[in-house]
Amino acid sequence: MRKYFKIFLGTWLVLTLFTFLGFTKLDRVMADSPQSQPIYRLYNTRNMEHLHTADVNEKNRLPKLSKDWKYEGIAWAAPVSGDTVFRVYNPKSGEHLYTKDSYEL
Structure with missing residues (x-):
């Protein structure tokens, strides 16, 4: 064994x-690569959730709005073309859903 x-x-x-x-x-x-964009990762210490965003303004704004949000760096590089990924927020659970299916919106 x-x-x-x-x-x-x-x-x-x-x-x-x-x-x-x-x-x-x-x-x-x-x-x-010029065909990629950074995806930023933030962590919420209150609800223990990770948030991923391509928006540099959102990345910079969230830690200023709440001390619960901590910037963790670039998670990965995503292609600038291809399928759109949507992010949906559930206020009851405090979680985000990432999907490329527009019917889930």
Whole structure:
């Protein structure tokens, strides 16, 4: 049983590191591309929610409006063309839904 656990743990560690390093390299390449835009990540310490936005004004404004919002940096680089992603806010739960399906709006 120990042998299988070590194999599983080793495989998981290698795949995790490979995935992390691979995506990090990909993000750096994409971030330098003129066909991409940064997606900013903010964290709300009160409701423990992450918010993602491409709007630099929203990124700068939220931490000034409430000390609960903390800017965490660029989450990834998104292509400037392609499908539109919509963000919907649920005031009852305080959560955001991200979708490309306009029927969910």
